[in-house]
Amino acid sequence: MIQLTDVHKAFGSNRVLRGVNLTIPKGTSMVIIGGSGTGKSVALKCVLGLVRPDSGTITVDGLNVEKGDRDAFLAKFGMLFQGGALFDSLPVWQNVAFRLLRGSLKRPKDEAREIAIEKLRRVGLKPDVADKYPAELSGGMQKRVGLARAIAAEPEIIFFDEPTTGLDPIMSGVINELIREIVVEMGATAMTITHDMTSVRAIADNVAMLHDGVIKWTGPVAQMDDSGDPYLDQFIHGRAEGPIEAVR
Amino acid sequence: MNITSPLAAVGRQVLAMLALIGQVSIYAAQTVSHLLRPPFYGREFLHALVQIGWLSLPVVGMTTLFTGGALALQIYAGGARFNAEAVVPSIVAIGMVRELGPVLGGLMVAARVASSIAAEIGTMKVTEQIDALVTLSTHPMKYLTLPRVLAATLAVPVLVGVGDVIGIMGGYLVGITRLDFNAATYMKNTIDFLETFDVVSGLIKGAAFGFIVALMGCFYGMNSGRGAQGVGRATKSAVVAASVLIFAANYLLTELFFSA
Ligand SMILES: Nc1ncnc2c1ncn2[C@@H]1O[C@H](COP(=O)(O)OP(=O)(O)OP(=O)(O)O)[C@@H](O)[C@H]1O
Ligand SMILES: [Mg+2]
Numbered sequence: 001m002i003q004l005t006d007v008h009k010a011f012g013s014n015r016v017l018r019g020v021n022l023t024i025p026k027g028t029s030m031v032i033i034g035g036s037g038t039g040k041s042v043a044l045k046c047v048l049g050l051v052r053p054d055s056g057t058i059t060v061d062g063l064n065v066e067k068g069d070r071d072a073f074l075a076k077f078g079m080l081f082q083g084g085a086l087f088d089s090l091p092v093w094q095n096v097a098f099r100l101l102r103g104s105l106k107r108p109k110d111e112a113r114e115i116a117i118e119k120l121r122r123v124g125l126k127p128d129v130a131d132k133y134p135a136e137l138s139g140g141m142q143k144r145v146g147l148a149r150a151i152a153a154e155p156e157i158i159f160f161d162e163p164t165t166g167l168d169p170i171m172s173g174v175i176n177e178l179i180r181e182i183v184v185e186m187g188a189t190a191m192t193i194t195h196d197m198t199s200v201r202a203i204a205d206n207v208a209m210l211h212d213g214v215i216k217w218t219g220p221v222a223q224m225d226d227s228g229d230p231y232l233d234q235f236i237h238g239r240a241e242g243p244i245e246a247v248r
Numbered sequence: 249m250n251i252t253s254p255l256a257a258v259g260r261q262v263l264a265m266l267a268l269i270g271q272v273s274i275y276a277a278q279t280v281s282h283l284l285r286p287p288f289y290g291r292e293f294l295h296a297l298v299q300i301g302w303l304s305l306p307v308v309g310m311t312t313l314f315t316g317g318a319l320a321l322q323i324y325a326g327g328a329r330f331n332a333e334a335v336v337p338s339i340v341a342i343g344m345v346r347e348l349g350p351v352l353g354g355l356m357v358a359a360r361v362a363s364s365i366a367a368e369i370g371t372m373k374v375t376e377q378i379d380a381l382v383t384l385s386t387h388p389m390k391y392l393t394l395p396r397v398l399a400a401t402l403a404v405p406v407l408v409g410v411g412d413v414i415g416i417m418g419g420y421l422v423g424i425t426r427l428d429f430n431a432a433t434y435m436k437n438t439i440d441f442l443e444t445f446d447v448v449s450g451l452i453k454g455a456a457f458g459f460i461v462a463l464m465g466c467f468y469g470m471n472s473g474r475g476a477q478g479v480g481r482a483t484k485s486a487v488v489a490a491s492v493l494i495f496a497a498n499y500l501l502t503e504l505f506f507s508a
Contacts, residue, residue, distance in 0.1 A: 045379070048379075048382075048383055049382075050379045050382060050383070071385055074382070074383060074384075074385045075385055077383055078383075079380070079383040081376045081379065081380055082376075083375060083376055085375060085376035085377050085379065085380035086377070086380075087372075087377055087380070087381075088377075089368075098384050098386075099384050099385065102287070102289070102386065103287065103385050103386065104385070149384075
């Protein structure tokens with residue numbers, strides 16, 4: 001279980017998170033939606049300890065993320081970054097198998113490569129991309145390599161920052177199914193950020209909407225359509241009119 | 249405008265400077281402390297060794313070759329004023345080995361290596377690759393900083409050694425072709441007047457400069473601002489800081505070794 005309690009984070013005068021409260025039960029899939037620049041990516045990074053919150057507490061399985069053994073903590077996680085964040089000095093397969101080539105999960109090179117190729121297949125990439133470098137791939141392909149890297153070591157908790165942005169509709173469908181599978185079959189806890197409402201419905205058990213630095217609405221995906229929350233309604237129907245100012 | 253505001257501005261600059269020195273010192277201490285704690289990324293180290301050491305050879309070689317030649321001409325012209333042309337071989341050798349080899353080698357490595365390290369790590373930082381490293385349970389300092397700093401500390405003395413030889417050769421070539429020195433006499437003078445510590449002190453300087461260069465590249469890369477502009481600024485700062493620190497360290501080490 002991941003729990004955020006009253007998390008605040010500001011960058012200078014830009015107060016991004018202003019008291020975020022959110023609970024993600026173990027083995028469920030939470031989708032976070034919200035306008036561009038509202039701090040969704042920052043919230044994920046706070047959980048991982050990549051960004052330190054100004055105040056508030058974040059616990060994973062009851063343990064405060066700022067205390068305790070960082071290595072053991074991070075070993076549970078997989079993360080797909082919004083920009084892919086592939087290591088451009090390494091070929092694709094070494095990116096995917098990064099964890100399997102060093103550290104506590106280290107295994108023989110051949111085996112690591114095989115796992116990498118299998119993960120690439122699961123995100124719809126052919127084995128011949130394995131030896132290419134990230135810069136030789138299209139944006140959508142890079143995204144999928146990032147996804148393969150996030151799931152390569154079969155983590156217990158996986159964060160996906162906009163997994164389907166830049167993908168065609170069919171490939172988005174494949175990725176949505178994959179994320180669903182990871183949660184249902186592997187029992188992983190997933191936290192996904194997306195702007196794609198089709199993805200939300202395909203992936204989510206629960207949905208949370210971040211706006212003005214707080215969680216405006218959270219609940220099961222089935223209740224999303226008749227929440228009665230004007231912010232959420234405006235967002236899921238993509239209306240320019242409503243409580244969320246579209247032109248700033 | 250307040251009458252004290254220029255003073256306040258100076259004060260702010262001084263405080264920022266002191267804070268920076270503190271940060272760099274802590275960063276250096278952390279880097280060294282990682283040397284003692286596993287894991288050690290051998291492949292990264294070897295890669296850095298090739299990048300920093302082997303690929304800098306041409307630049308350092310050319311620099312010292314021409315400098316050695318010019319030095320011979322200058323010392324000959326200067327020495328001629330009091331009939332001391334014969335000192336050319338020994339002064340070229342001593343000047344090269346003690347001072348010019350390490351300083352020029354260090355500066356060329358600063359230009360080549362500090363910039364490329366800062367740009368590479370800075371780009372990794374702004375494209376979230378550093379964050380990705382952390383989430384993949386890899387400490388950026390162990391994976392990126394330590395291999396580069398260690399490689400530079402070990403490689404630059406070797407580069408300096410090679411540069412010394414090439415620089416002396418530059419002086420020798422000019423000496424025997426342009427200044428009518430006898431080849432055998434030139435060699436003998438070079439060897440006779442050179443002491444072991446002249447060479448060793450230069451190599452120690454080289455190690456210190458290598459450490460400075462890689463450390464500045466990594467430090468400014470890791471602290472790079474956002475976007476292309478941030479990386480550009482980090483690169484510039486790394487080269488400037490490395491060069492200035494090389495001169496400062498050179499003075500301090502020279503004072504330490506030779507003032508008595
Ligand atoms: N390292 C940082 N330094 C300064 N400001 C930052 C930093 N990271 C994020 N921000 C600011 O925090 C705010 C939220 O950024 P974040 O990336 O979390 O948005 P987001 O909700 O993920 O948006 P999008 O949907 O466009 O990805 C933005 O205003 C951004 O400028
Ligand atoms: Mg984002």
